[in-house]
């Protein structure tokens with residue numbers, strides 16, 4: 001049976017903007033209040049999806065969320081017509097208002113944690129939407145992400161959907177951004193690696209001093225229990241608090257894995273040697289490539305600035321992999337030299353492809369943030385909603401849809417324009433028809 005890994009990329013929503021909402025995320029803070037281009041952001045994302053499709057990958061599209069989130073504003077006491085709610089919130093509580101306008105659902109690496117059927121006790125693919133409790137604007141995502149996931153993976157014979165973890169910092173969960181799976185073949189049982197930033201109930205354990213640790217050990221362990229993972233095939237690794245304090249707000253900013261390769265920075269983890277030995281032991285006798293990038297090769301600062309590790313490692317067949325990197329890596333001499341040399345080494349990584357995803361990068365989201373990986377066998381793939389899978393015609397259709405509905409430029413001040421709300425709802429209503437999702441947005445469910 002053929003087993004594949006499908007990347008479900010977040011389609012950038014029409015309100016994509018730079019409001020500087022993510023403390024601890026260096027790019028988000030440094031680009032605060034810059035003017036964005038929702039249209040080019042969405043098109044940059046579509047180009048990457050199409051290029052991976054053209055490389056022979058199965059590629060999916062993950063719909064964006066409804067923003068501004070009027071329901072969230074009503075829950076916080078703003079009343080009247082939708083236009084009243086928007087304008088009152090913008091005037092009286094601009095920080096709350098900007099948060100409910102964020103297009104952050106584009107970073108689908110944070111949408112959920114996914115365990116393939118080969119790893120779970122009941123043999124189904126398990127999904128748990130991330131609660132994203134650490135940032136208010138992201139905590140608005142789990143319910144809609146859950147509905148979109150159910151609309152894409154609806155067959156209960158193959159797919160199991162869990163509720164997100166309790167909405168509380170003790171169970172702070174950022175989804176697949178802190179989850180890596182190593183395996184010999186996508187269809188074989190793998191080792192699931194959960195990376196976390198702190199322990200919720202034990203203040204004596206190491207934790208960052210400056211920036212928040214968004215993921216807790218307790219959240220990771222709960223996901224592993226919910227998904228029915230075998231403890232002998234599961235590894236928990238604490239992120240090095242010192243790198244969180246340098247802007248590594250998710251583990252996928254400092255490490256990435258695929259099949260038998262783990263590519264990571266020397267400073268990424270705590271207790272690295274013991275943890276790598278545990279991974280090797282649980283992985284078994286098969287060859288495993290630990291590619292460690294040393295400080296003198298690429299510093300943590302360069303890794304954060306270029307997103308060297310927020311790259312996608314994709315399998316091209318015959319044991320070869322390609323690395324999908326943002327153009328920021330190409331523009332940094334040290335990182336570009338490192339990658340040029342890496343593909344000549346005796347590892348599966350043989351190609352590097354650069355993509356311009358600058359609109360997303362300016363909010364701290366690289367190629368790997370934009371995608372949620374789902375490993376599937378043939379039967380499971382056949383059960384996926386086919387309307388969300390990339391093809392030449394879907395690429396063309398989505399580009400036309402973006403041209404019709406998206407603005408070229410958006411400043412933070414434009415977010416209060418009631419017309420933007422109407423434009424967004426019209427666009428998303430049409431999108432649910434293109435992607436055959438049914439009703440997934442609050443404005444569709446209320447009516």
Ligand SMILES: N=C(N)NCCC[C@H](NC(=O)CCC(=O)O)C(=O)O
Pocket residue numbers: 017018019020021022025028102103104107109110135138177249250252253363364365366368369370
């Ligand atoms: N590393 C992964 N997997 N994802 C990147 C997420 C970036 C996102 N940025 C933001 O939410 C900024 C949005 C704003 O400021 O409007 C975040 O910090 O949660």
